[in-house]
Amino acid sequence: MAIVASYFAGETYGLLGPQVAATVIEENTPYDCIVIAVSREDETSSLMQALADFFGPRRPTIGFSTLSGRQDLFQLAGQLKAEGAITLLAGPQSDVDYAGERDWQVHNHRFKGFSREFSFALHGPAEQIIPLLKNPDTFSDTQTPGLLEYTDDGSLLRNPEKPWDNRFLRKVKWNNLFSLKETRLEPLKITAGQVLQEIGCPYAAKEKWIEIDYPVSFFQGHDRKVKLLSKGCSFCDVAVDKGFCGLMDMETVLAQIQCLPDGNDERKIPFELINENGCAGLYDVLLETSKRGIMLSQITLTARADWFIKGEGRLRKALKLARSLGTEVHLGSMGFESFDNTILKNLNKGVTLETNLRAIQLIRQLKEEYPEHWAYSRADGSMHGFIHPTPWDTAQTWQNIQTVFRKHSLPLDIIPDHSIPLIIHHASLLGDWIRHIEESEGKTFKRLGTIIEWW
Ligand code: B12
Ligand code: SF4
Structure with a gap:
C-alpha cells in the first residue's frame, strides 16, 4: 500500500499523520506501506510510472492524505481509480472533502465533494482501516468505523468514528517517507x-x-x-x-x-x-x-x-x-x-x-x-x-x-x-x-x- 501526501519541494520535514498511519498498517495488517511526498513540481505521469513499478502486478491500494486542497492530486486519485486502483481519502478533513459542502445537492454552485475520485473515505484514527485491509478483495465491511461511502442508491453511508487510542500513537517509523526522483521513489531523509x-x-x-x-x-x-x-x-x-x-x-x-x-x-x-x-x-x-x-x-x-x-x-x-x-x-x-x-x-x-x-x-x-x-x-x-x-x-x-x-x-x-x-x-x-x-x-x-x- 502507498499513501500519497502533499509536500514542499526540497524540504526535509516529516509528515506525522501519514507516517503514523503507514506504521499502524504495517504493524497490524499483512500490508507493507510507504508514504509518498508529492510536490507541486512533480509530474503526474512520473508518479503514475513510479506507482506502477511499486505495485507491479498487484492491484494498487492507495491512500491520500493531507492533500492541502491540491486539484492535481484529487485528479490523480480519480485517474487511478478509473484504472482499477482502490483509492481512499483519509486524514484531516477527509470526511467533509469526500461528502462535499453542506446542501450542495440543492445549491448547484457549492463544492460537490470528491466522492467520484475515491472508492471511499476514512476519517479519524488510522487503526480504523485494519478490518478493511483484512478483507482486501472486497473492501466491503460497511461496519467499519469512520467510513464514508456512497451506496448504490446514491445515499451517503457515514459511520461514527472510533475514539483516539494512544496505544496506536506510540510507534512512528521515520524511514517510510519517499519522494519522487524522475520516475523513481527515493527515501527522504527527515531532519525535522x-x-x-x-x-x-x-x-x-x-x-x-x-x-x-x-x-x-x-x-x-x-x-x-x-x-x-x-x-x-x-x-x-x-x-x-x-x-x-x-x-x-x-x-x-x-x-x-x-x-x-x-x-x-x-x-x-x-x-x-x-x-x-x-x-x-x-x-x-x-x-x-x-x-x-x-x-x-x-x-x-x-x-x-x-x-x-x-x-x-x-x-x-x-x-x-x-x-x-x-x-x-x-x-x-x-x-x-x-x-x-x-x-x-x-x-x-x-x-x-x-x-x-x-x-x-x-x-x-x-x-x-x-x-x-x-x-x-x-x-x-x-x-x-x-x-x-x-x-x-x-x-x-x-x-x-x-x-x-x-x-x-x-x-x-x-x-x-x-x-x-x-x-x-x-x-x-x-x-x-x-x-x-x-x-x-x-x-x-x-x-x-x-x-x-x-x-
Ligand atoms: C504538524 C503540522 C504540520 C507540520 C508537519 C506536516 C505534517 N502533516 O505532519 C508542518 C509545519 C510542516 C506543516 C505544514 C503544512 N501544513 Co500542516 N499541520 C500540522 C498539524 C498541526 C498536525 C498534523 C499532525 O501531525 N497531527 C497528528 C496526527 C497523528 O494526526 P492526523 O494528521 O490527523 O493523522 C491521523 C489520522 O488522520 C490518520 N491518517 C492520516 N493520514 C492517513 C492516511 C491513511 C491512508 C489512513 C488510513 C489514515 C490516515 O492517521 C493518523 C493517526 O491516527 C495539522 C493540524 C492538526 N492538528 O491535525 C496541520 C495540517 C495537517 N496542515 C495543513 C496544511 C494545509 C499545511 C500546509 C500546506 C500549510 C502551508 N500553507 O504552508 C503545510 C504543508 C504541509 C505538507 N503536507 O507538506 C492542513 C492539511 C489540510 C488537508 N486536509 O490537506 C492541516 C490539517 C491543518 C488544517 N488547515 O486543517 N503542518
Ligand atoms: S481553534 Fe484557534 S487556537 Fe485552536 S488550533 Fe485553531 S487557530 Fe489555533
Whole structure:
C-alpha cells in the first residue's frame, strides 16, 4: 500500500499523520506501506510510472492524505481509480472533502465533494482501516468505523468514528517517507519531525455564540452581522476537524520522541511539539527525557498569545532546564493573526491587540535572558500567524495595523515577508458565515475545490 501526501519541494520535514498511519498498517495488517511526498513540481505521469513499478502486478491500494486542497492530486486519485486502483481519502478533513459542502445537492454552485475520485473515505484514527485491509478483495465491511461511502442508491453511508487510542500513537517509523526522483521513489531523509501531545485544540472545545460582521463590500451604511455558534477560531479547520480530544499521557509522548532519528550531534532531530499550549507541559517533557538519557537538540512550539502569557512561570522554569541540557526552545509560530481588534473579533481569535503586544514583549524579553536557548524570530525560521487580506479590511484597519507595526518595530523580527490571505475552507465556521450571506443577499461566491472564494 502507498499513501500519497502533499509536500514542499526540497524540504526535509516529516509528515506525522501519514507516517503514523503507514506504521499502524504495517504493524497490524499483512500490508507493507510507504508514504509518498508529492510536490507541486512533480509530474503526474512520473508518479503514475513510479506507482506502477511499486505495485507491479498487484492491484494498487492507495491512500491520500493531507492533500492541502491540491486539484492535481484529487485528479490523480480519480485517474487511478478509473484504472482499477482502490483509492481512499483519509486524514484531516477527509470526511467533509469526500461528502462535499453542506446542501450542495440543492445549491448547484457549492463544492460537490470528491466522492467520484475515491472508492471511499476514512476519517479519524488510522487503526480504523485494519478490518478493511483484512478483507482486501472486497473492501466491503460497511461496519467499519469512520467510513464514508456512497451506496448504490446514491445515499451517503457515514459511520461514527472510533475514539483516539494512544496505544496506536506510540510507534512512528521515520524511514517510510519517499519522494519522487524522475520516475523513481527515493527515501527522504527527515531532519525535522513532529511529536503529538494534544489532539485538536482546547480553544475549539469552547462553544459560544458570536457575531461576525458582513464583508465590507456589503456594507450599506449600517452594521450587519451574522450570529453563529462557534467552536474555536472562525477560520480554523482543525477546530472543526478534530475539535478537542485531549492530551496524550507522558509515556506516549516519550515513546514517540524515542522513535525520532538521531541527528549528527547524537541528539534527537529537532521536532515540533503538536500542542496549542505547548509551553505549559514543556518542563515535564524536558525533565522526563533527560531522566531517561534522551538528549534533545531543539523543540519547536506553537502558541496562542493568551496562553503564552498565562504560562510564563512554567515556560521560564522550562527554559532554565533547557539551558542546562543544551536544548534549544524554538517558538515556531504564534497565532497573532491580526493587529486590529475588529479583525481579531471577526476571526474569533479570543485575544485582543493588547494581548498580542504583551506576548511580543515577553517573547523579546526572554531572548535577552536566554539568548542561546530561546529562538523566536523570522531569522530563526519562525512563521508567526498574520492573516491578510480579510473580508473586513478597510483603510482604517490597514492604518491601525501599520501604526502598530511601526510603533513596535514588528517587521524586524515578528512579521513574515508574506502574510497568509484568509482561506475559507467550506467546512469551517466562516463557511457557514458565507453561506448565510449568500442566502440572505441572493449572491453566490465561486468555489475553488474545497475553498470558498470570498474575495
Ligand atoms: C504538524 C503540522 C504540520 C507540520 C508537519 C506536516 C505534517 N502533516 O505532519 C508542518 C509545519 C510542516 C506543516 C505544514 C503544512 N501544513 Co500542516 N499541520 C500540522 C498539524 C498541526 C498536525 C498534523 C499532525 O501531525 N497531527 C497528528 C496526527 C497523528 O494526526 P492526523 O494528521 O490527523 O493523522 C491521523 C489520522 O488522520 C490518520 N491518517 C492520516 N493520514 C492517513 C492516511 C491513511 C491512508 C489512513 C488510513 C489514515 C490516515 O492517521 C493518523 C493517526 O491516527 C495539522 C493540524 C492538526 N492538528 O491535525 C496541520 C495540517 C495537517 N496542515 C495543513 C496544511 C494545509 C499545511 C500546509 C500546506 C500549510 C502551508 N500553507 O504552508 C503545510 C504543508 C504541509 C505538507 N503536507 O507538506 C492542513 C492539511 C489540510 C488537508 N486536509 O490537506 C492541516 C490539517 C491543518 C488544517 N488547515 O486543517 N503542518
Ligand atoms: S487557530 Fe489555533 S487556537 Fe484557534 S481553534 Fe485553531 S488550533 Fe485552536
